Amino acid sequence: MSDFPISTEKRGDILIVTSNNPPVNALGAGVRTGLEAALNEAAADDGIKAIVLICAGQTFFAGADITEFGKPPVEPMLPAIIARMESFDKPVIAAIHGTALGGGLETALGAHYRVAVPSAKLGVPEVKLGLLPGAGGTQRLPRVVGVKAALEMTAKGDPVPASKAHQWGLVDHLAEEGALLDAALAFADKVKDVRPIPRVSEKSVAADDAAIEAFRKENARKFRGFDAPAANIACVEAATRLPFAEGLEFERGEFMKLMFGSQSAAQRHIFFAERKASKIDGIASDVALRPIAKVGVIGAGTMGGGITMNFLSAGIAVTIVEQAEDALNRGVGVIRKNYEASAAKGRLTTEQVETAMGLLTPSLSLDDLADCDLIIEAIFENMDVKKEVFGKLDAIAKPGAILASNTSYLNVDEIAASTSRPNDVVGMHFFSPANVMKLLEVVRGAKTADDVLATVMALAKKIKKVAVVAGVCHGFIGNRMLMPRQVEANKLLMEGATPEQIDRVHVEFGMPMGPFQMSDLAGVDIGWHRDPSRIESIRDALCAEDRWGQKKGAGFYDYDEKRNPTPSVRVAEIIEDFRSRSNMPKREISDQEIIERTLYTMVNEGAMILEEGMAQRASDVDVVWIYGYGWPIYRGGPMFWAGLEGTPKIVEGLKKHGFAVSPLLAEKAEKNEGF
Ligand code: T1G
Numbered sequence: 001m002s003d004f005p006i007s008t009e010k011r012g013d014i015l016i017v018t019s020n021n022p023p024v025n026a027l028g029a030g031v032r033t034g035l036e037a038a039l040n041e042a043a044a045d046d047g048i049k050a051i052v053l054i055c056a057g058q059t060f061f062a063g064a065d066i067t068e069f070g071k072p073p074v075e076p077m078l079p080a081i082i083a084r085m086e087s088f089d090k091p092v093i094a095a096i097h098g099t100a101l102g103g104g105l106e107t108a109l110g111a112h113y114r115v116a117v118p119s120a121k122l123g124v125p126e127v128k129l130g131l132l133p134g135a136g137g138t139q140r141l142p143r144v145v146g147v148k149a150a151l152e153m154t155a156k157g158d159p160v161p162a163s164k165a166h167q168w169g170l171v172d173h174l175a176e177e178g179a180l181l182d183a184a185l186a187f188a189d190k191v192k193d194v195r196p197i198p199r200v201s202e203k204s205v206a207a208d209d210a211a212i213e214a215f216r217k218e219n220a221r222k223f224r225g226f227d228a229p230a231a232n233i234a235c236v237e238a239a240t241r242l243p244f245a246e247g248l249e250f251e252r253g254e255f256m257k258l259m260f261g262s263q264s265a266a267q268r269h270i271f272f273a274e275r276k277a278s279k280i281d282g283i284a285s286d287v288a289l290r291p292i293a294k295v296g297v298i299g300a301g302t303m304g305g306g307i308t309m310n311f312l313s314a315g316i317a318v319t320i321v322e323q324a325e326d327a328l329n330r331g332v333g334v335i336r337k338n339y340e341a342s343a344a345k346g347r348l349t350t351e352q353v354e355t356a357m358g359l360l361t362p363s364l365s366l367d368d369l370a371d372c373d374l375i376i377e378a379i380f381e382n383m384d385v386k387k388e389v390f391g392k393l394d395a396i397a398k399p400g401a402i403l404a405s406n407t408s409y410l411n412v413d414e415i416a417a418s419t420s421r422p423n424d425v426v427g428m429h430f431f432s433p434a435n436v437m438k439l440l441e442v443v444r445g446a447k448t449a450d451d452v453l454a455t456v457m458a459l460a461k462k463i464k465k466v467a468v469v470a471g472v473c474h475g476f477i478g479n480r481m482l483m484p485r486q487v488e489a490n491k492l493l494m495e496g497a498t499p500e501q502i503d504r505v506h507v508e509f510g511m512p513m514g515p516f517q518m519s520d521l522a523g524v525d526i527g528w529h530r531d532p533s534r535i536e537s538i539r540d541a542l543c544a545e546d547r548w549g550q551k552k553g554a555g556f557y558d559y560d561e562k563r564n565p566t567p568s569v570r571v572a573e574i575i576e577d578f579r580s581r582s583n584m585p586k587r588e589i590s591d592q593e594i595i596e597r598t599l600y601t602m603v604n605e606g607a608m609i610l611e612e613g614m615a616q617r618a619s620d621v622d623v624v625w626i627y628g629y630g631w632p633i634y635r636g637g638p639m640f641w642a643g644l645e646g647t648p649k650i651v652e653g654l655k656k657h658g659f660a661v662s663p664l665l666a667e668k669a670e671k672n673e674g675f
Pocket of ligand 1: 023024026059062063064066078099101102103104125126129131132133134135272275276
């Protein structure tokens with residue numbers, strides 16, 4: 001036995017070494033010390049002929065302990081433990097269930113054999129933390145699975161199922177589900193006297209420069225702006241070129257560069273921020289949740305259909321209601337088409353499509369929502385319309401049903417007041433396309449009950465959304481910060497910048513698209529007053545000429561039939577016309593000014609959101625922008641980025657352009673602190 005989260009038990013001449021370090025058996029200092037002690041115990045006992053290394057709880061080691069990063073290293077370090085294990089003169093059998101990830105898989109690679117249950121997954125997701133497998137993974141993995149598979153696993157970070165790992169020889173034996181230890185013991189008994197003991201580092205891996213080059217080219221767009229993927233590729237390439245020991249040195253050097261870079265700090269920040277967002281300050285984590293067995297969705301348009309798919313895909317029955325039969329049939333048809341498109345790409349089986357569609361009940365009557373546990377309206381973004389529907393729902397919905405609005409900026413308290421049950425009302429703001437975008441803003445009304453909020457946050461996890469609690473204000477968190485960005489972007493057009501320049505600055509920053517590209521995608525006509533004779537802005541002028549964006553083949557850009565954009569001469573004329581009529585002098589606008597007026601203003605708005613309590617924490621604001629708008633994860637979100645950019649520099653930039661600086665931001669700048 002040992003004092004550490006590692007216990008040992010002798011079973012005949014096999015030593016069972018068990019890690020019990022919930023929740024994911026992270027390889028923290030205590031575990032590493034316990035492993036070292038277990039190896040010493042096995043070395044000292046001639047009666048032990050093999051070791052089975054297994055984990056209790058939900059998973060095999062899921063990696064190094066990320067909370068230790070950035071702190072002084074504590075011996076024994078993982079690479080040393082793995083090297084000791086690999087050079088051991090008695091075979092070590094890793095018994096894998098759950099997810100053997102990162103340092104966990106690297107530990108299994110240091111073992112001599114690997115036994116896994118079919119449901120297990122094996123991967124090296126360090127790249128998603130802006131890192132690379134720093135305990136020999138980039139050198140051992142290619143020696144087992146080859147260059148191509150190692151490139152995929154290290155540079156993209158997605159795990160592979162045990163069945164595929166078994167095909168590749170990464171797993172030596174697949175055990176029956178639920179019989180892992182017995183299978184590992186039987187395997188150990190079989191190999192305990194087999195010599196030589198197989199050691200991965202003694203294998204070699206053939207060079208495959210063509211595959212490496214092809215992989216780099218094929219993923220250039222996906223990896224744009226990131227440092228870690230290239231470092232992972234370089235390490236895999238080193239494994240084909242250098243002796244193992246030198247390869248380890250190379251890997252170590254690349255790992256340390258990433259570990260102390262801002263990108264990994266940003267990506268680790270988001271890893272924890274995403275998990276923190278699901279926690280609601282002031283509500284006990286064990287509050288009783290309302291059961292959600294049946295969901296009602298009102299509106300079968302783009303949003304209603306996308307929202308519906310989230311629940312169907314999670315195995316939750318949905319009744320979808322429309323006013324007109326053709327709209328209902330169209331909406332249901334789009335849902336089926338989307339599922340069939342996924343099946344065509346091999347992401348779903350036809351059975352899964354039919355199962356999902358089998359959970360869908362189309363209806364033309366709100367009365368059919370009477371037995372729903374949650375009803376979400378996704379209808380026209382107009383307060384009067386929403387209040388009318390909620391008034392009807394109040395009479396139809398069963399007691400205890402949660403009534404949610406998908407409004408993207410309207411006042412949820414006002415909507416709740418149109419019912420006799422405001423404590424059952426909440427905002428659930430999905431982002432379009434709702435079946436794809438991970439972010440869900442959960443808008444907490446003044447009277448929203450704690451259990452309603454907790455139920456929706458838990459349900460979000462079930463439908464694979466990243467949920468963030470927002471307060472009731474115009475635009476909540478994301479769209480509220482989008483507003484100053486859009487206002488300034490349009491002002492910059494009047495002062496001499498072009499849509500292409502402003503969008504380029506944002507794309508170079510790492511955004512998937514700039515403000516005007518986004519406007520063309522979403523629809524320039526969103527929020528337009530629809531009166532072509534009323535032209536008070538550049539946007540009005542575009543809409544009056546039917547330039548509603550990609551859907552019309554023209555918006556801020558011109559589009560060909562494949563929706564490829566080109567700068568528009570007509571738009572330049574419209575802007576010029578507006579500028580000359582408003583006697584606005586045209587001037588050169590620097591890229592830096594665009595950053596200051598569109599990104600610094602977002603940070604300022606984020607600080608005001610925090611001051612007003614409209615977001616629980618700065619990291620929640622970051623999560624909103626990463627998962628709702630594609631903010632580059634290697635910059636950690638707007639508030640984290642403010643720390644990298646420097647709050648004093650941001651305040652100076654805001655003041656230079658005459659913006660009122662939020663007190664919280666000013667205070668951070670005073671102390672030269674981030675958020
Ligand atoms: N270290 C510390 N804490 C971790 C952790 C880790 N590796 N993984 C998860 N947690 C915490 C998490 O913050 C949460 O805490 C709780 O565990 C449950 O997590 C040297 C350098 C394993 C698939 O990147 O992918 O090895 O919120 O909510 O949904 O080369 O956790 O409860 O307080 O995500 O069941 C590489 C990261 C590390 C794996 C389980 N490994 N983890 O998912 O639970 S770097 C990873 C995950 C490394 C070496 C390198 C998932 C999971 P709290 P959860 P889950």
